[in-house]
Amino acid sequence: MDSNEIKAAINALSPEQRRELLAWLKERNRPLWLAWLSRLRAKSKPARIPPGLRRAVAGTLVGLIAFAVVEAAIFRSGWYGKYLEPVSMAGQMEYHLFWLRRMPPQKVPDVLVLGDSRIAEGFSVRIASAAVAGRVHFVNLAMLGSTPRVWYYTLRNIGKDLNRFSAIVIPFVRYSDLDAGEDLPNRVSDLNFLAAHLHWSDCRDFARSFTDTEVRRDALAECLFRGVALRPDIYEFLSDIPHRLKRAKDWRNNGLAYSEGYTGRPEDLKGLTMDEVSGTIQFPPGAKQSQIDTARATLTPPVVPQTGAVTAYRRRWIGAILELLKTSPARVIFIQIPNAPLPLADSTVPAQFIDSVKVNPRLTVLPVDTFRDVQRPELFFDGMHLNSTGRRLFSVELAKAVVPILETK
Amino acid sequence: MLFTTLNFVVFLVVVLGFFYIFPRSWRRYLLLAASLFFYMAWNAKFVVLILSLITIDFFAALWIVHKQGRRRRTALLLSLCANIGLLGYFKYTNFLRDTFLHILHPGAAVQPLDIILPLGISFHTFQSISYVIDVYRGEQPAIRSYVDYALFVAFFPQLVAGPIVRAREFFANYFNWVRPTGEEWQRGFALILTGYVKKLIFADRFALVADRYYSNPAATPGLLPAWSGTIAFALQIFFDFSGYTDIAIGVALLFGFHFPENFRRPYLSASITEFWRRWHMTLSRWLRDYIYISLGGNRRGKLRTWANLMATMLLGGLWHGANWNFVIWGGYHGAVLAIERVVWGREEKRGLVRIPLTVLTFGIVCVGWVFFRAKTLSGALYVLGQMFSGQTGTLLLSPLQIELAIATLVVALAEEYGSALTRLGYSPLWVRTAATVIALLSIELFTASDRTIPFVYFQF
Numbered sequence: 001m002d003s004n005e006i007k008a009a010i011n012a013l014s015p016e017q018r019r020e021l022l023a024w025l026k027e028r029n030r031p032l033w034l035a036w037l038s039r040l041r042a043k044s045k046p047a048r049i050p051p052g053l054r055r056a057v058a059g060t061l062v063g064l065i066a067f068a069v070v071e072a073a074i075f076r077s078g079w080y081g082k083y084l085e086p087v088s089m090a091g092q093m094e095y096h097l098f099w100l101r102r103m104p105p106q107k108v109p110d111v112l113v114l115g116d117s118r119i120a121e122g123f124s125v126r127i128a129s130a131a132v133a134g135r136v137h138f139v140n141l142a143m144l145g146s147t148p149r150v151w152y153y154t155l156r157n158i159g160k161d162l163n164r165f166s167a168i169v170i171p172f173v174r175y176s177d178l179d180a181g182e183d184l185p186n187r188v189s190d191l192n193f194l195a196a197h198l199h200w201s202d203c204r205d206f207a208r209s210f211t212d213t214e215v216r217r218d219a220l221a222e223c224l225f226r227g228v229a230l231r232p233d234i235y236e237f238l239s240d241i242p243h244r245l246k247r248a249k250d251w252r253n254n255g256l257a258y259s260e261g262y263t264g265r266p267e268d269l270k271g272l273t274m275d276e277v278s279g280t281i282q283f284p285p286g287a288k289q290s291q292i293d294t295a296r297a298t299l300t301p302p303v304v305p306q307t308g309a310v311t312a313y314r315r316r317w318i319g320a321i322l323e324l325l326k327t328s329p330a331r332v333i334f335i336q337i338p339n340a341p342l343p344l345a346d347s348t349v350p351a352q353f354i355d356s357v358k359v360n361p362r363l364t365v366l367p368v369d370t371f372r373d374v375q376r377p378e379l380f381f382d383g384m385h386l387n388s389t390g391r392r393l394f395s396v397e398l399a400k401a402v403v404p405i406l407e408t409k
Numbered sequence: 410m411l412f413t414t415l416n417f418v419v420f421l422v423v424v425l426g427f428f429y430i431f432p433r434s435w436r437r438y439l440l441l442a443a444s445l446f447f448y449m450a451w452n453a454k455f456v457v458l459i460l461s462l463i464t465i466d467f468f469a470a471l472w473i474v475h476k477q478g479r480r481r482r483t484a485l486l487l488s489l490c491a492n493i494g495l496l497g498y499f500k501y502t503n504f505l506r507d508t509f510l511h512i513l514h515p516g517a518a519v520q521p522l523d524i525i526l527p528l529g530i531s532f533h534t535f536q537s538i539s540y541v542i543d544v545y546r547g548e549q550p551a552i553r554s555y556v557d558y559a560l561f562v563a564f565f566p567q568l569v570a571g572p573i574v575r576a577r578e579f580f581a582n583y584f585n586w587v588r589p590t591g592e593e594w595q596r597g598f599a600l601i602l603t604g605y606v607k608k609l610i611f612a613d614r615f616a617l618v619a620d621r622y623y624s625n626p627a628a629t630p631g632l633l634p635a636w637s638g639t640i641a642f643a644l645q646i647f648f649d650f651s652g653y654t655d656i657a658i659g660v661a662l663l664f665g666f667h668f669p670e671n672f673r674r675p676y677l678s679a680s681i682t683e684f685w686r687r688w689h690m691t692l693s694r695w696l697r698d699y700i701y702i703s704l705g706g707n708r709r710g711k712l713r714t715w716a717n718l719m720a721t722m723l724l725g726g727l728w729h730g731a732n733w734n735f736v737i738w739g740g741y742h743g744a745v746l747a748i749e750r751v752v753w754g755r756e757e758k759r760g761l762v763r764i765p766l767t768v769l770t771f772g773i774v775c776v777g778w779v780f781f782r783a784k785t786l787s788g789a790l791y792v793l794g795q796m797f798s799g800q801t802g803t804l805l806l807s808p809l810q811i812e813l814a815i816a817t818l819v820v821a822l823a824e825e826y827g828s829a830l831t832r833l834g835y836s837p838l839w840v841r842t843a844a845t846v847i848a849l850l851s852i853e854l855f856t857a858s859d860r861t862i863p864f865v866y867f868q869f
Contacts, residue, residue, distance in 0.1 A: 056591035059838050060598050063845030070846050071853070221415055227853040234854055 075226035081196050083244055085233055086251035089192040092143040093150070097157055097197075099256045106137040109166035109406055112330075113398075114151045115142035118337055119171055122386035125260055128399035136403060139165075140259070143193065147184060148317035149209065150193045155324055157197050162324075166406055167331040169398070170318065173339045175354050175368050176347035177311040181304040184313045186212040195222050195229025209316065264388030265381040267291075269341045272377035274299055276345070284377075294383030298340040306349060314353035322357060333405060334365045338394060341380035343372050364405050371397055410450040412656045413608055420447065425663055433586075437556055440564065440664070447565040448528065455527045458495065459563060465491045466537045467558045470544040470551040481545065488541040492534045499526050504731030529569040531728060533562050535695055540576040542699060549576050557583065566660040570653050572671040572691040582666050589665045592835060597662030599834040599841075600655045602848040607652030611813060613857035615645035618805050623782050626792050631802015635795035638805055639775050642782045644814060647676065650689070669694075674821045676774070679758045679766035681745045684774060696725050715750065719743035729781070734789055738780040745773060 013021065074080050084091040113123055119142035128138045141154065151170070155162060198206055203223035210216040222229035237244045251258075269291060271284030279300050283292055325332060334354060346368065358365050371394060379390030386394055410417050424443045431439055449456050469488035473481045503521045510519045540561070543549035552558040561579050562568075589597065622629060622638025629638075651672040658668045675688035685693045701721040707714040719740065726739015758766055776793065783789035795802075806814070823829035833844055 052591050053588055053594055054591075056594035056598075059591075059595065059841060060845075062838065063598075063842045064849075066842045067846045067849040070850065217415060225853050227850070228856075231854060231856070 071225065071227065075196070075230065080230070080234075082252070083237060083248045084196065084230075085236060085244070086247065086255055088233055089143070089145060089189060090194075090196045090230060090233065092146075093154055093193050094196060095251055095255050096141055096143065097154070098252060100139070100141075100158060100161060103139070105164065108135055108137050110137050110139060110164050111167045111169065111402055111406070112139045112141055112165045113169040113171075114154075115140075115171045115337075116146050117142070117144040118173075118339075118385055120144055121264060121381075122338065122391050122394050123398060124262070124264070124391055124395045127392055127395035131396040131399040132403050136166075136399065136406065138399065145189050146193060147187055147190055148314070148321065149184075149187075149190050152317050152320045152324065153194050153197060153202075155321060162328050162330065165328070165330045167333055167402060168321075168325065169333045169335060169402065170321065171335050171337045172354075173337065174347060175334070175336050175351040175365075176349045177308070177314065177352050178301075178347040178349040179304055179306050179308075179310050180301040183212075185309070185316075186210050186215045188215055188218070191219055191222050191229055195226055198223045200224070264386070264391035266388055267381040268387050268389070269295065269377035269380050269382070272341055274342055288382075291382045294385075295341060296383065298383045299342060299344070308352075311352045315356075318353065319357070322360065322363070325362075330362075331405060332360070332363045333402060334363065335370065335398065335401075336366070336368050338371045338374040338379070338386060338390070339384075340375055341377040341383060343375045366401055370401055410447055412653060413605065416450075421660060428664060437560055441556055441560045444560065444563040444565040444568060448563060448568060451528045452525070455525075458527055458530075459533065460559070462492060462495065462534065462537055463555075463559045463562050466541050466562075467552070467555055470541055470558075471553075473541070473544050474551040485541060485545045489538065492538050492541075496530055496534045499524060499530055501727075501731045508733075532571045532573060533568060535573050535692075535728075536567075536576075537562055539573070539695060539699060543576055549580075552576075552580065564661075564666070566657040566664075566666075567668060570650070570657070571689075572654055572657065572668050573695050574668055574691070578669060579666070586665055589662060593662050593665070595841065596831075596834045597659040599830075599844075600659030600662065602659075602845065603830065604652040604655030604657075604659060605852050606848055607648040607655060609852055609856040611817065612645050612648035612652055614810060614813065615641040615648065617857060618807075618810060619645050619782065622805055623784070623788075623792075626783075626788065626795065629802060629805065630795055630798075631800040632796055632798055633804045634802045635792050635798075636775070639778055639782070639792065639796065640814070641806060641810070643676070643771075643775050643778050644817065646778070646781075647672070648817075674825050676771050677767055677821055677825055678770050679763040680749055680753065680770055681742060681773060682749050683757055684770060685742070685746070692725070692728075696721050700724055711751075715747040718746050718750070722746065733786055734780045734783060737786070737789075738777050741777050741780065 010018065010021070081094045084094045086092075086095055113119060113125075115123070119140065123138075123140055123142065125138040125140045129136060141151075143150065143154075146154075148170075155168075194206070200223075203220055206223050207216050207220035210219050227234065269284055269287070271282075272287075272295060273282040274280065275282075281295060281299055283295070287295075322332060354365055357363060374386065374390055374394050374397065376390075379386055379393060381387035410420060420443075424439070427439055428436055445456055445460075448459060466488050469484045469491075472484035476484065502524055506522065507519050510517065540549065540558075544551050552561070557580070561574075561576060561583070564574075564579075567574055618641035619638055622634060623642065626635065626638070654671040658671070661668045669691055671690050673687040673690065675684050678684035678687055701717055704717040704720060705713055706717060709717075720743075722739040722743030723736060724739070726735045726737070726742070729735045729738070776796070779792045779796070780786075780789045783792055820830065824831070833840065836844075
């Protein structure tokens with residue numbers, strides 16, 4: 001067909017047909033990307049037609065579900081957990097669990113030691129293992145500022161790996177259920193530890209374990225939306241991403257060695273005395289304010305009405321730990337840690353919780369005065385924490401106290 | 410129950426669920442019960458107050474319709490006295506007492522009376538007054554059902570801080586209620602999300618700067634701190650109040666109610682006259698219809714027009730708060746409006762000349778905000794002195810806050826000239842889904858403060 005024939009054919013077309021032909025030619029000669037864009041626009045056009053209410057509600061739900069999926073992908077898949085600040089509360093728990101999961105099986109029994117900063121400062125796994133000639137492998141799971149509620153969820157998150165432990169040591173500041181005025185059920189910092197590790201199914205019970213309405217509401221929000229709890233960490237992460245990535249990688253690879261290599265602090269409170277009758281404390285010359293404050297707090301705790309709150313708290317959380325360990329082969333060992341830089345008289349408030357559970361055949365409660373000889377001012381760097389010498393002594397004594405328990409059937 | 414709490418989200422989902430499950434005839438009872446519950450969540454005792462006002466105005470309106478001559482006027486006066494009297498007692502007693510005692514005993518310390526300002530009283534009394542006056546003027550038929558009228562006053566999305574809805578707008582929608590269309594639902598949801606982003610990310614972040622500066626302006630002397638603290642407040646109050654309004658309008662839309670627009674990018678105004686057409690539009694409209702026009706408006710000569718403008722703005726200022734600073738703020742705006750009327754007339758400027766005029770208008774508005782935000786008159790004068798002092802000082806806004814301010818300008822311009830945000834609400838599903846995810850993640854991660862900062866306008 002030559003061009004004249006084509007012209008004639010076009011002239012024979014109706015105006016409608018000519019318009020269609022023109023549109024087809026335009027589309028045919030358009031660059032590929034423009035054609036793709038116009039198709040995309042054509043596809044998006046129907047959405048501009050007012051959809052029905054049901055479709056709109058469904059669209060809203062899709063948006064909400066997509067948010068939940070993205071949120072879960074970031075914070076619940078473990079992706080963000082890998083980059084948490086190592087020395088933050090959430091980070092401590094994250095890295096401890098990471099190291100535990102990768103810990104090779106041992107030929108000797110594993111013993112897990114729970115605790116807060118007193119155990120972190122006061123217990124060395126290297127010294128303890130060496131003290132018993134490597135017959136036991138100790139794992140220090142102490143986290144600064146942690147509480148029994150945090151320990152419960154930590155153990156729960158260890159999951160099946162819990163079965164590898166022959167014993168789990170649970171420390172008490174004092175066996176007595178003495179209420180010293182600390183509002184443990186509403187301890188807000190627990191949220192920071194646990195925010196990255198609670199499941200959606202935990203949220204209701206976790207929130208209800210706080211008695212203050214506002215804290216309870218925050219707990220629920222932070223459990224449901226992990227990003228809320230991790231906000232400060234995220235800001236820091238975003239402020240210097242390469243530094244955090246490097247630091248997190250280093251901590252994952254070497255953090256356990258750093259932690260196990262820690263030797264403790266050299267300061268002491270030598271010269272500290274207390275008149276037990278008047279309660280007057282004599283501090284060594286040059287004592288720092290933090291040493292004075294912590295020593296006052298432990299040597300002369302505030303006298304508050306005994307409401308049974310400590311007993312109830314222990315029943316709730318140590319009880320939950322015992323329940324969790326019911327099916328595991330691990331023995332449970334309760335210890336009263338060296339709790340002050342001077343030997344204190346035992347509280348007159350009874351140890352109701354321990355009395356109620358000590359019938360458990362797999363539970364061993366070490367005598368209250370097992371570590372009392374460590375309660376000396378020269379072994380503490382402040383009113384609460386053992387120094388490097390105290391750390392050595394306590395680690396040896398704890399190891400030697402644990403081994404016979406493991407050897408009894 | 411603040412809009413920004415988890416409690417409100419749960420409350421909204423439950424009420425919305427029941428609203429669409431219940432038969433149509435039950436819905437008004439549900440909405441009224443939910444609204445009263447919402448109000449009582451703040452302070453249960455004060456429900457008696459709002460119900461009393463509703464009862465007085467409901468019967469006053471019926472009386473106005475059924476009576477003739479002076480009795481109609483008596484009913485109107487009774488209603489106005491009840492509304493203005495209660496508003497005056499709760500809001501202005503301490504202010505008047507303080508003023509009189511200062512005149513009688515200059516320099517003496519005055520202990521304020523312990524009077525709690527009921528939540529949203531300034532807003533719901535204005536709605537009630539507008540209803541009764543409209544009935545009196547014959548512009549609105551009296552409502553025969555107590556429940557219907559009570560719902561108009563107490564409907565929870567607008568109960569606390571507006572927008573101030575006129576009876577004829579509400580009832581036109583209410584008596585001809587139809588399910589929201591898909592587009593309306595989408596728009597409502599988008600508005601709610603926008604409101605949360607405005608409040609939690611923008612307003613509360615600027616609040617940190619404004620609160621820090623205005624808590625002790627003398628701690629950071631110089632013009633940069635004064636301007637940055639004041640600009641931060643200007644942005645805070647805009648995002649705070651327009652965020653609240655967006656949530657209110659969005660929530661109402663989900664129930665099938667159309668509330669009037671309250672903010673239209675006010676800081677892009679090229680004059681103060683235009684600013685008041687774009688800022689708190691429902692209040693401006695109320696002041697115009699029930700005060701300015703009642704005083705004669707612009708029908709009685711130039712001098713009287715200026716006087717009417719000034720009186721309206723002074724009352725508008727006083728409505729915002731029982732404090733001389735608010736009166737001065739209102740007077741300042743009244744004076745600028747009168748000057749503009751003399752210099753430019755009422756015509757809006759177009760073209761490139763808008764750019765310098767917009768900057769100038771924003772500056773004039775910021776100067777006004779100083780009186781609005783400062784705790785005392787002497788504090789306001791100190792800040793103004795610093796704003797025009799030779800001392801430079803340091804900028805209080807962080808780089809992030811400056812970026813947010815620039816982003817605000819870009820989004821406002823995109824919306825002004827291209828309706829970008831509005832179009833987003835009607836975009837394809839995947840775009841809306843992505844926008845929802847980004848907005849919710851932003852709220853989760855970038856909320857400025859761990860504590861709940863109340864909405865600024867709740868105090869009015």
